[in-house]
Amino acid sequence: MFENILGQAEACSCLRRDVERDELPGSLLFDGPPLSAKLSTALELARVLSCEREAAWNCACPQCARHRALVHQDIMLVGPKSFREELAIGARMMETAPGSASRYFFIRAARKLVRRFDADLYSGEEGRLAKALPLVRSVLEGIDACAPVETGTHTDAAAAKEASKLLGVCAKLEDMLPTATPVFQIRSMEFWARLKPYGRRKTIIIEHADRMLDASRNALLKILEEPPLHAVFVLTTSRRSAIIPTILSRVRRYRFIQRSSTDARSVIERIFKDRESTADSVASYVSAYRAASTLAIAEFARSYAAAIVAAAGTLRGFSDLPLIALAESGASVRKVIAEVVAGTSNFGGGDEASAWTFPAFLDETGAVFVRLAREKGAGLETIRTAELYAALARDALLRYSSYNLQPVALTERLADAFIYGTPTV
Numbered sequence: 001m002f003e004n005i006l007g008q009a010e011a012c013s014c015l016r017r018d019v020e021r022d023e024l025p026g027s028l029l030f031d032g033p034p035l036s037a038k039l040s041t042a043l044e045l046a047r048v049l050s051c052e053r054e055a056a057w058n059c060a061c062p063q064c065a066r067h068r069a070l071v072h073q074d075i076m077l078v079g080p081k082s083f084r085e086e087l088a089i090g091a092r093m094m095e096t097a098p099g100s101a102s103r104y105f106f107i108r109a110a111r112k113l114v115r116r117f118d119a120d121l122y123s124g125e126e127g128r129l130a131k132a133l134p135l136v137r138s139v140l141e142g143i144d145a146c147a148p149v150e151t152g153t154h155t156d157a158a159a160a161k162e163a164s165k166l167l168g169v170c171a172k173l174e175d176m177l178p179t180a181t182p183v184f185q186i187r188s189m190e191f192w193a194r195l196k197p198y199g200r201r202k203t204i205i206i207e208h209a210d211r212m213l214d215a216s217r218n219a220l221l222k223i224l225e226e227p228p229l230h231a232v233f234v235l236t237t238s239r240r241s242a243i244i245p246t247i248l249s250r251v252r253r254y255r256f257i258q259r260s261s262t263d264a265r266s267v268i269e270r271i272f273k274d275r276e277s278t279a280d281s282v283a284s285y286v287s288a289y290r291a292a293s294t295l296a297i298a299e300f301a302r303s304y305a306a307a308i309v310a311a312a313g314t315l316r317g318f319s320d321l322p323l324i325a326l327a328e329s330g331a332s333v334r335k336v337i338a339e340v341v342a343g344t345s346n347f348g349g350g351d352e353a354s355a356w357t358f359p360a361f362l363d364e365t366g367a368v369f370v371r372l373a374r375e376k377g378a379g380l381e382t383i384r385t386a387e388l389y390a391a392l393a394r395d396a397l398l399r400y401s402s403y404n405l406q407p408v409a410l411t412e413r414l415a416d417a418f419i420y421g422t423p424t425v
């Protein structure tokens with residue numbers, strides 16, 4: 001058990017020991033940096049707890065088979081998360097390393113998303129779920145088309161094509177996920193957790209347990225005070241200090257570490273099936289798969305730059321040619337900001353894996369002004385404009401990283417300061 005989790009020997013050996021001695025607590029906290037296999041380990045634990053045999057990695061029992069495809073009835077997945085990069089990696093794997101392993105990788109990535117729309121998480125709130133159901137259905141059909149060779153009907157090439165088509169649908173579905181776990185989901189989860197398991201044990205995985213509103217946190221605390229015996233709760237976090245002590249006191253901590261570059265290399269080669277990459281950390285590898293969203297950000301940055309210049313232009317009256325050209329292409333600032341929010345899932349929606357979105361947006365916008373200053377016809381006015389933007393962007397970034405302010409509010413604030421001028425910068 002846990003053989004497939006690379007570079008987390010300590011956490012895995014503690015878990016193995018606790019399982020083998022039958023000393024596993026009902027509530028666990030997996031604590032470690034982003035992309036350190038916390039979810040993979042939690043899913044592996046769920047499989048181990050359900051297995052009818054010895055839980056070997058390749059166990060052929062029906063329970064393990066259901067877990068491997070992430071369709072087991074005894075698991076529940078809750079919590080915000082970004083799936084785009086993992087799905088993009090899976091779709092690439094299906095093209096460059098075709099076969100069952102790659103198909104499983106992609107299917108599991110898609111299921112991790114879809115399972116957050118399980119009806120059991122929406123009891124009494126079916127109306128919210130109804131809006132997502134058409135997309136859920138499309139994703140499920142796409143998953144079927146990518147089914148592994150043994151059960152599937154599609155050739156590798158056809159399945160890979162289906163997978164890449166599915167990326168857009170999955171992104172839309174992901175946008176419908178709540179950014180923090182709402183209290184109704186914690187209540188639905190509790191109701192579900194107290195029902196008898198289908199097999200031996202139920203596993204409830206709550207990701208980003210630090211990111212919960214008070215009401216949800218209190219509801220969770222109540223469950224952890226008296227957890228049903230047949231259920232195991234796995235909370236994951238990369239910000240343990242943000243979890244309240246009353247919850248911390250009820251969970252056993254398992255520490256996940258930042259992987260060494262050697263371990264990261266083996267994750268990239270063995271799990272992502274990429275021998276060409278030169279990345280030496282999982283984070284830098286995954287970041288390369290943000291290319292698609294980065295392109296979108298460059299587009300948004302240009303629209304934003306054009307909008308604020310257009311608004312400022314009507315107030316100031318530019319004489320520099322590049323500024324005038326940019327201003328003429330600008331739409332209304334509020335409209336552009338609304339488009340950016342919609343197109344970037346609210347600047348990554350507070351997910352740590354997408355925390356790069358807002359800084360990248362500010363950078364890209366800055367790059368627009370720098371290019372502008374190099375254009376023919378650019379004069380002092382363009383240079384001053386670029387400098388003004390750079391100063392405002394630095395201020396916005398500082399407020400974002402130090403005070404945790406919302407990107408959308410900072411984007412509006414920056415626009416106002418750019419257009420009307422402000423004495424605070």
Ligand SMILES: [Zn+2]
Binds near residue numbers: 051052053056059
């Ligand atoms: Zn098994």
